[in-house]
Amino acid sequence: MHEFLQALLHPDIPVLRHAMLVGVLSSVAFGIVGTFVVTRRITFIAAAIAHCVLGGVGAALYLRARFGLTWLEPIYGALPAALMAALIIGIVSLRAREREDTVIGAVWAVGMALGLLLLAKTPGYNKDTMSYLFGDILLIARRDVWLVAGLDLVVVAVAVFFYNKLLAVCFDEEFARTRGLAVERYYLLLLCLIAVTIVLLVYLVGIVLVIALLTLPAAVAGQFSRRMAWIMGIAVLLCMVFSTAGIALSYPYDLPSGPTIIVTGAAVYLAVLAVKRLRRGLGQSVR
Template sequence: MLDLLQYEFMRNALLAGLLASIACGIIGTYVVVQRIVFISGGISHTAFGGIGLGYLVGINPVLGAVFFTIPSALAMGVISRKTRLPEDTAIGILWAIGMALGIIFIGLAPGYAPDLFSYLFGNILTVPTSDLLLMAALDVFIIIVVLALYKEFLALAFDREFGRVVGVPVEALYLLLLCLIALTVVILIRVVGIVLVIALLTIPAALARQFTYHLKRMMLLSVLFSMAFTFGGLWLSFQLDLASGATIIILAGVVFLAYAGISRSLKKTYAVQR
């Protein structure tokens, strides 16, 4: 694998994996402990509308995705808080509209969209340097916000109502968190694609949770797990000649299920011994 590093696309792929892992480890931790996996799935799918828009108006589709994920994140947050519409209904509606708009925009765009598939399922081997810079900038932004508002986000996640009583602006913070999820989705699109984003937002954090009861350590661990999954999955996809994004997810899923199975059977053995 080391000799592969002489290729720029490989260096970019590893760097993309690293940058994506930072974002999804930190934000994924909030997604998992706050149980907002489904809303994150909704946000990621609306990104497809932005990809289509990018093709249509001729800007970087990943940048185009930002213009869709942020408004849809805000819309889902506001609709679920301020209206009578159940949250999952709002998510379902925006999810589908985002995807449909994407298809229409791409249909309107002149010519054929060659790498559409890579946006849906990711292709870490084709990440251009410009996207790496965008990913790095978003990572820096996410880290700064989470460092600055760590105790606020903790109050929001653990006990929203108590937070309100002691003066935490929980409504605004919740919208901010959804926006951070929207940015993380954008970072992850190149690596695993819109459809698979949700796996990297949940599996590393869910696994990290098995090992620690500290939120900060959970974030750190899930960044590490996420790196292991992306690098390991990338290597496997090379060896087996499989799609990189899907291989990363399969590796993560298999490791998680194996761990869950092992810890379960260990607990059983332990219980029998006692």
């Protein structure tokens, strides 16, 4: 741990500070949006959106290398790809609910396939695809911290402004419709919030592991409270703890940070469940 703190404060290793900052900042969006994902039970939609991000990253890297567009960062491809995936899944599931799982599967695989094809054909591309799939904190630069902070602000502002409407739509769509709420529009808005949040998550833990960090904090928080707003608050704090602890643990042992963050979160989830079960068991035996 001492070694990690030294590295964190070392003026020549800014990447670690940036990673920690991105982790803490984006936790706010993860906790809020993750709670919606878990309570609305749309984890698989989030997973499909996440895998589509590779298509966007591939397209950005391909165009950058092919046409010398040095300003074209992978995130400029990731964001529209995630939003597009969210809208396609959302619109299809609203129009033909029985086809929802088919479109989720198709978007998931096609997005990923396009990404792999584009990366394979990117001239001079030598970076490991693993970085995008499983996260690489070395990819995080200072300007990314600002970008993440900006997107974070957008997600939080939208979620707070529309909170009561999103809650009503998630709880009971039909009733919300009878109150004149544009249920379809709010559902698509929620999916777009999820898409933006997933792009933030990809920085930290990569495409494949996104879902775990989106759902684990909310799942743990759900063990402590049964009110949405409280679950969101606790999930935000847990997400900050998981990402900070994950990065801190990964550094001294030279482990990849994404998987370390996820395993930390999963360990806490299992521990909370075990303690709860144990206490329930003790309570019953006392009675």
